[in-house]
Amino acid sequence: MNMQSKPASTLTQCRTCGSKNLFLFLPMGAHPPANMFAKTADPEQRQPAFELNTQACLDCGLIQVADQVPDAFFEDYLYVPSGAATMHEHFAGLASVAGEYADGGLIVDVGCNDGLMLGHAVKAGATVLGIDPAANLAPLAKERGVDVLTAYFNPETAGEVLKDKGPAKVITTTNTFNHIDDLHGFMDAVRVLLDDDGVFVIEVPWGKKIVETNQFDNVYHEHMSELSLLSIVRLGQSRGMDVVDVTKLPVHGGSMRVFMKRASLGQAPTPIVGEMLEEERAAGLTERSTYEAFAERVDELGRQLKVMLADIKAEGKTVAAYGAPAKGNTLLNYFGIGAETLDFVVDKNPLKQGLYTPGTRLPILSPDAVAERKPDYLLVLAWNFFDEIREQMSDFEASGGKFIVPLPMPRLVP
Structure with a gap:
């Protein structure tokens, strides 16, 4: 039995660009949080259920869940990427890219989960730190030689890590950015911890692919955002960060790996950034x-x-x-x-x-x-x-x- 619960709050503006030009296009009714697995088949043991309403921002092409579930639902987490052989190969590739950028400096992975990606980086001799609120996953990461700070990533946490470990040459976040409510606060935390010439790498499903291949199931309360490249560009601009490069990826039905640096460096973006923004425009990601x-x-x-x-x-x-x-x-x-x-x-x-x-x-x-x-x-x-x-x-x-x-x-x- 699902027990209808009131959401913590309902969004009235875009989580990335702040626009109020939102279109509610897929109301899916009340759902229990998608990772809240039940311990019994007994329907009398109630589960909370929250409205799952899907909005699109018609200014930047962000898709977002309108209704926010309270934070504490995600501290015992059951998804681990290491269950899929595909993800081992994928994260070995990301670890190698991060290692090249870090060049011996610190790599921090936010939402490190069971340490799969950083484990590959450790094997290559990198200095790493994982940050993740799910206390149940930290021991799995430890087995891979990855130290994990069990915490939410915010400017305070970033300040503590900076004091303790020094600046990060590379900050990565894979399939975590789409779980974050306060993306502006997250970007502020990145700016606190990132070295002046460091790189911030975001990996998420690409909004254009989600729309083209009917991936409505990518939307659930924990996946608060399905990001377009334009939405990340706008978010970065509001926080002094530029998108300088992007790689298209096949995983999770079509994803993107977005590279950001401080705007003060004045680094020109690679051609693919403009090409993908044009692809989004042509696909109508800002059209009702x-x-x-x-x-x-x-x-x-x-x-x-x-x-x-x-x-x-x-x-x-x-x-x-x-x-x-x-x-x-x-x-x-x-x-x-x-x-x-x-x-x-x-x-x-x-x-x-x-x-x-x-x-x-x-x-x-x-x-x-x-x-x-x-x-x-x-x-x-x-x-x-x-x-x-x-x-x-x-x-x-x-x-x-x-x-x-x-x-x-x-x-x-x-």
């Missing part, structure tokens, strides 16, 4: 009609998926889900897909096994359950890792099992 069309495609996606699942169930076939990512919980709760359709969910992350999905209360088991229970179909909720999942589940496919990949539009594989 773009988001109206996006919302219509999401409704059609839900309709097609529910028809496909109903047809499969009518044939007497069984369906389980692969992956219990936060995005999967947005999809299940918004489309109302629960235990009447899905028998169970499997996930490689041992922190989630034995728990139940928020709202829908589906049991989360180890991937071994697929071989034991032999469902006919697997709904791939972690669709961003589908290639890797398909490889892992080759026995399931060889024995006639089929995958349902829900985005950008539902399809059966093979």
Whole structure:
């Protein structure tokens, strides 16, 4: 049972550029926080649920969740990137880039999680520090040789680190910037800690890709923002920081790695910065009609998926889900897909096994359950890792099992 709770606050202006030119384009109803996994299947054990309303800023193309959940919901965190082989390779690449920029200086990773990226940097001989509020993840990082300061990153924390360790040559934040409410305060903290000629690196899903491939499930209370490059440029300008370079990345359905330096250095941006800003303009990221069309495609996606699942169930076939990512919980709760359709969910992350999905209360088991229970179909909720999942589940496919990949539009594989 979900218990409707009042949000901490509702935004009336853009989190990055401050504009009030906001368009509420996808109201998704009340959802429990997407990483608040239940300890029991008992629906009487209530879970708080908050409105999940999606706004777009028509001045800079930022997509944001209008309703803010209280901070304390995120201090015991269950997502770890090391569950996906794809992310090991990806973070080894980022560690190498950070190491080159740092050139022996301090690398600080904000939202370091289980220390996966910094662990690679440590192996290469770098000096590192992780900062993350999730106390339960610090011991996992420690095993990789990464020291973690368990704290929220703000100007006070940055000042303490500066006093203790000196300035950072490189500050990185991967898939954390989109979880931050006060982005201006975060940028102020970066300015406190960053060396005069240091670089700040932000890695997040790219708003243009989210819109183009119907990634409505990237929106949940913890993902407060889905960022366009323009929104980061505007945010930086307001805080004396310039975007000087950007790299397009394939992870998480299409991401960007944005490099920022102090504006006082006067460094000219590389050509790709202007090219990507032009791509965003051409894609209509500041036009109302773009988001109206996006919302219509999401409704059609839900309709097609529910028809496909109903047809499969009518044939007497069984369906389980692969992956219990936060995005999967947005999809299940918004489309109302629960235990009447899905028998169970499997996930490689041992922190989630034995728990139940928020709202829908589906049991989360180890991937071994697929071989034991032999469902006919697997709904791939972690669709961003589908290639890797398909490889892992080759026995399931060889024995006639089929995958349902829900985005950008539902399809059966093979």
